[in-house]
Amino acid sequence: MFENPEVAPDSLPSVDTVQWQALHPAYKRLRQLQALIAVGATVIPLLLITIFAGLELLQAVLIWLPWSVSSAALLLWPTLSLPKRGYVVRDRDILFRHGVIWRSVTAIPFNRIQHVETSSTPFDRKFALATLQLFTAGGSGGDLKIDGLADQTAEQLRIFVLQKAGGSIEHA
């Protein structure tokens, strides 16, 4: 029988009372390592230029000051941004939050998911991490990308989400 009971707005389950799951702690180390590599890759040519090109003091400062500021920002960024990321899997949808300055919370109902993808870069595999991507209709590229999951968690999530999405497709 078709039922359509009235729903009071206050009784709706809220997104804001959930317990956010953090990303895998190894992910922060990975991101810091990547930042370190990026900083290291730029320091060598800069050093060579400073030593061999015979720069004046002002020129050297003009090169090294922006470099050190951006390097510091790059190295600090994972520590700042990663704690702000998190996900929650609920019975009927999955939530993801991210952002330091612009904070946003995205919710995708399982019955709107078209397909799911897990991927891992060589770096990820070194740390046993993986990325989960969820796709809905009409979006371009990954609609929700959760990186820095333990590879087992990503796989479990993939199976869970597919199962949920499949279940909803049947009765649609």
Place this chain on the structure above:
Amino acid sequence: MNTPDSATWQRTSPYAILFFLGRMLRLIVNNAWQSIAPLFAVTVAYQGDLVSKLILGGILAATAILGGAVLSWLFFTYQIRTDSILIRSGVIKKKQLDIKFDRIQGVNTQQNPVYRVLKLVTVTFDTAGSSGSEGNLPAVTREFANSLREKIGRGDAAEMADDDAPAVPSTSLLQLDWRDMIRIALADRRALIIFAFVGPLLEQMGDRFEQFIEKAVESAAFDASKLDVGTGAIIVVMIFFSVVALLLIMSIASAFLRYHNFELLLDGRTLRSTGGLLTHHEHAMDLQKFQTLRLQQGIVQSWLGRFTMTARQAISGRKQRRGTMFMIPVVTADQADQLRKLMLSPAAGRLTQDPRSALFQPVSRYYLRSRILYVGLMPAMLWATAFTAVWGVVGLVALLWLPLVALVSWRSWQRAGYLHDDDELVCRSGLLGFRTVALLFRKVQRVTVTQSRFQRRKNLASLRLYMASGNVRVPYIAHATAQQLRDYILYRVESSQQSWH
């Protein structure tokens, strides 16, 4: 013509060669233009009997194209199964297209003058999945097209009549007359684009004019009459107005070509539009399938008090093609509201999409403040400082950026607004014109609530709703409202038993 039920490979009518011919010519115009031009140059540069060579070349090219079209037709076969249509095509590179009926969002037909005499149509399928590789069935009878449409629509529109097209008991919702054609033409953005192309030409005219004046002034010094300057000015003004008039006439002609005798019909739950002077266009869309409904008004249209209404269907990845939109080129606000009531009934459609409605709730005033602060004031200060350091006092001109941003922000803040009930949301935006976009909550794909630092301090948030046809943003509303709306939309989506497409 065969019935749609026969499950064997079939060819379409030989008149389809015409369709392939047209397609090849279009392909050549679009792609091979660059390669033909040097070829032509070589022929011209080559000494010898040019005319006969050109004629020979022309005949050769024509035969090649005709032969290609015949081959394309020979290798074009299709098969209609119970739940899908298979199309095989390609002479050298073979291609098989398998379109499932439940993925088809609309069956459109086109009829050029030749086909009209022969009572044939070209069928185009709108699909959600395949961007670029759309299915065509050239030169089939109208009866065939209708039976196909019925077969495809059988899933959700069982009450479709099985008669031929003219006999289908459909209700006419809207008809456009010649005055509407002129309205379409005036509001056509392409008229502006053509104008942009002609602009440089006019500028050159201006140069000539200047030279003319100089000469006239010189000769005036030698006791010539000043009348010449006046005549020159009149000539230039006349040229200008004749160009404008020509553009207008072209624009009106193209409006007539596309929309002559435009009629909007409702067959059961299928919306159809027909129209066109030489080539007859017919668009059909299932009312279940559209994702967003928008009502748009440019500056010219706001003078005329008219809107353009479009219903957008799901897209896959790439940008929306014009084909997958169902467009009604001119409507009044009242007509639009009546139409949407009909289209969205019985579940929704109680809201208005008239941007002038007083029911729209404004977005927060802080929208204005943060835009002026971050887009206006900060860059203006930075640039002014930088420019003054380089050019001196002249650099202060950069400060003019601020009032410009302020004006634009104020305008878009004024026009931003939203409106919702239990089933749908209408979002209003605009800068010069107006745009209202309506969506059904149950068709939402995903929801994002975003807060900037500034918004966090003021307890505000922006809500973005992703549909299968693009996204809709409600900026700067109370955080609590955004959260409530999001939770409610999630509830609606997750408890919905209906499919979104």
